[in-house]
Amino acid sequence: MKILSVDDKSENLYMLEALLRGYGHEVHSASDGQQALQLTGLSEYDLIISDILMPRMDGFQLCRELKKDARWRDIPFVFYTATYTDPRDAAFALNLGADRFLVKPLEPEAFIKALQEVVEQKKQVMAADRESAPIEDESIYLKQYNARLIAKLEKKMLDLEAANRALIDDIEERERAARERVRLEDKLRQAQKMEAIGTLAGGIAHDFNNILAGIIGFAELGLTDVSDPLSADQHFREILKASGRAKDLVRQILAFSRQREQDRKPIELGEAVKEALKLLRATLPVSIEIVTRIEESTPTVLADSTQVHQIVTNLVTNAWHAIGNKSGVITVQLGNFLVDEDFAHANPDLRPGRYVRLSISDNGSGIPPEMLGRIFEPFFTTKGPDEGTGLGLSVVHGLMKSFDGSITVYSAAGEGTTLNLYFPALEFGATVSKPDEAPELHGHGERVLFVDDEPVLTMLGGRFLTRLGYVPVTQTDPRAALALFKDQDFDLVITDLTMPHFSGIEFARCIWELRPDTRVILTTGYSATLDTRRAAELGFSELLLKPYTVHGLGDALQRVLNSAARAPNRRQPARV
Numbered sequence: 001m002k003i004l005s006v007d008d009k010s011e012n013l014y015m016l017e018a019l020l021r022g023y024g025h026e027v028h029s030a031s032d033g034q035q036a037l038q039l040t041g042l043s044e045y046d047l048i049i050s051d052i053l054m055p056r057m058d059g060f061q062l063c064r065e066l067k068k069d070a071r072w073r074d075i076p077f078v079f080y081t082a083t084y085t086d087p088r089d090a091a092f093a094l095n096l097g098a099d100r101f102l103v104k105p106l107e108p109e110a111f112i113k114a115l116q117e118v119v120e121q122k123k124q125v126m127a128a129d130r131e132s133a134p135i136e137d138e139s140i141y142l143k144q145y146n147a148r149l150i151a152k153l154e155k156k157m158l159d160l161e162a163a164n165r166a167l168i169d170d171i172e173e174r175e176r177a178a179r180e181r182v183r184l185e186d187k188l189r190q191a192q193k194m195e196a197i198g199t200l201a202g203g204i205a206h207d208f209n210n211i212l213a214g215i216i217g218f219a220e221l222g223l224t225d226v227s228d229p230l231s232a233d234q235h236f237r238e239i240l241k242a243s244g245r246a247k248d249l250v251r252q253i254l255a256f257s258r259q260r261e262q263d264r265k266p267i268e269l270g271e272a273v274k275e276a277l278k279l280l281r282a283t284l285p286v287s288i289e290i291v292t293r294i295e296e297s298t299p300t301v302l303a304d305s306t307q308v309h310q311i312v313t314n315l316v317t318n319a320w321h322a323i324g325n326k327s328g329v330i331t332v333q334l335g336n337f338l339v340d341e342d343f344a345h346a347n348p349d350l351r352p353g354r355y356v357r358l359s360i361s362d363n364g365s366g367i368p369p370e371m372l373g374r375i376f377e378p379f380f381t382t383k384g385p386d387e388g389t390g391l392g393l394s395v396v397h398g399l400m401k402s403f404d405g406s407i408t409v410y411s412a413a414g415e416g417t418t419l420n421l422y423f424p425a426l427e428f429g430a431t432v433s434k435p436d437e438a439p440e441l442h443g444h445g446e447r448v449l450f451v452d453d454e455p456v457l458t459m460l461g462g463r464f465l466t467r468l469g470y471v472p473v474t475q476t477d478p479r480a481a482l483a484l485f486k487d488q489d490f491d492l493v494i495t496d497l498t499m500p501h502f503s504g505i506e507f508a509r510c511i512w513e514l515r516p517d518t519r520v521i522l523t524t525g526y527s528a529t530l531d532t533r534r535a536a537e538l539g540f541s542e543l544l545l546k547p548y549t550v551h552g553l554g555d556a557l558q559r560v561l562n563s564a565a566r567a568p569n570r571r572q573p574a575r576v
Contacts (some may be wrong), residue, residue, distance in 0.1 A: 001119065002026045002043070006036045006050040006062065016049065016080075019108055033057025037065060040072055047119060052081045052089070060096060067097035076122040078102060078115065185398060208246065215242045247547055264403070266300040266426055269308065269356050270334055276312035277332065287327045288320055295335040298356045301423040303403050311396050315360045315419055318393070322364030322417060333359040337422065347422075349406035354425040361418040367411040375409065396421075441558040442469035446491035448557075450474045451481040451507065452523070453499040457546075461494065464550045468557065478502035482510050490518070492560060494544075497524035505538060512539065519560050523548070 003025050005016045013029045020027045028043065030036035032054045040048075048066070052059040059079060066072040079093045082104035090101035099118045102111070222235035277290060284290070312332075319330045337357035344350045367375065376397040400407045404424050411417040448470045450461045458474045465472035473490070475481035478499050485493070493511055497504040508520045522535055525546040535543035541560040544552070 001046040002028070003047045003049060004028050004030065004036060004039060004045045006030045006033065006048065006054070006059065008032055008051065008054040012051070019111070023112055033059065033062035033065070036062055040066065040075075045075055047076045047078065047115060049078045049080050049115075052079060060093070063093065063096045063098050073097070074122070074126060076118045078118055080104060080111075212246075215239050215246075218242070243547065264302050264304050267303055267305045267308070268298075269301050269303070269358065269423060270294045270296065270298060272303075272305045272308040273312055273332065273334060273358065275305075276309040277316070280313060280316050284316075284320055284330075287325070288323060289327075289329045290316075291329055291331045293331070293333040293335075298334060298336055299354065299425040299427075301356050301403070302426055303423060307399050311399060311421065312358075312360075314393070314396050319360060319362035319364065319417070322362050322366075324364065328363050331359070331361040333357075333361075336425070339422070347406055347408060349401065350422055354427075355405070355422045356425050358421040358423070359418055360421075361416060363416040366413045366415055367409070367417055368413060372409065372411060376407075441554040443557060443561070444469060445471055446561065447471045447473065447489065449481060449485060449490045449493045451478055451494065451499070451504075452476065452496040453478075454496075457496075461553075464553050467550060468554045470557070478504075478507045482507065485511060486514060492519045492521065492557065494521045494523060497522055497530070508539065519564055521556060521560060 003020055005013055005020070005027055006029075007013050007016070008031050010031075013031070017027045017029060028039055028045075030039055033050075034057045036048070036050070037057070050059040050062055057065075059081070063077055063079075066075065066077060077098045078100045079090075079098050080102045081089075093101045099122060100114060102114055106114070218235040218238040222232050222239070225231040225235065273294065274292075277292065281290060316330055316332070320328075323330070335357060337355045339347075339350050339352050339355055341352055344352050375393050397407055400421055405422045407422070408420045409417065410420075443465075448465050450458065450465060450472050451474075452458045452461060453476050455476055458476050462472040462474040473484060473488070475484065478495070479501055481495075482502075493508070495504040495507050499507070502510070504522050504524070508522070511518050511520060519541045520539070521542045521544055522530075522538075522540045523544045523546055524530065530543070532543050541563065542556045544556050548556075
């Protein structure tokens, strides 16, 4: 048979053509009623199969036009549709003169059988010389057509609204899931940090004991050699060195444990790696040897140094556990690496260009092949219940992605494991240089009220201020200090944050109530919620973190006094 198929969806036309041609029929296709009418005028068809809803001219209109024309009235016409059908659609279609109303989907055999029945019945009707009686009254046709079309469009609108609501719900659910994933990733990183700190506890205690041993030892030598100024000077310089190391160690611990946003900035990766290894060395047993091969000429990378510390801690600790109780070697290498097109193709997280590669290898037992594909899954671990949570590698994987880098692993049973971490190199970056020792900045007899509840710090602060050319008045009780402030004039106030009776913030507010233009420097050893920006919002001229040196104190005083000279009528401090 020669069949005309009419449907506005090309995929439906293709499927129908394939099916009908498979049964030996010749098939022509039209995408709407108007095109079907044109083809009908050009060729004779044994059967027309049409959808209902189509642009320009729909299936109902097509059937109406064909049945009104004596040339085409007797061509068998079949509706084949899945568009929002109900029994009234079929009744209207048959009233128009259609021979069959079929609803998608039908099995191929059933569909072909139905078409054959239509053609046979049409032949019988024509042989009996019975004409079909389509709707002749135009007003009746239009009324029924409009009713069916409106019903279909309303149903389509309802279905589209339902689909739109479902889509909005799906988008909102995806957004909720994304927020929850970010929250859980933050918790995962923080939990892993706490586990790593537990691992480092021995190394931290070891380093602190070494530092304290140096401070105590050189202090004793300084007391015994007080008559020899040269020897005493050397002893005191060693005490200062050891104290600086203690200050840096505390800073590392606080930065490592603090829950905060990622702070990516240009860093020297080699320095961050060396700093982490320094703490780890005391944690590892003497049977573990660490071999480092760190190139000095590597470019800077954009990363968070605290998180790099976390990465190195995780991977070196994992390497140690892989070696176990026997002797072993952990090799840490850092160098330049050029990612070419082939390497980037094999590692989709990387793009061609310059990278800094950090490799951490061990000669432990290796990872079984069946486990390699799961090692970056959260909580997946081969360790015992007391040896770790399994968070480490998943966190490292997430951090490397956040650095726009990647991590790869190579392992073979009995040969150990190598983890390669790729950090994108900055074409321009920070050059780290040590500043020259600046001279002490001296005052000119300004009166400074110094308040701290620790007597040793009050005494030290007073001596620092005297050496710097200021006239200090010191107090360990903020209530007594406030009474002094009421009766005397001061150019500047320095107060500790945490004190009995008054906090430094409360004390400063009392000061400002008396003299709003007073410049106040806030000092603290640690605060989880206070930083330079927050201190400025509270009205403080400077935040000075302990321990500070005489140079640091002098610099802070000069910054505050110079800013006061430039802006004598300063804005009222915030009362938060």
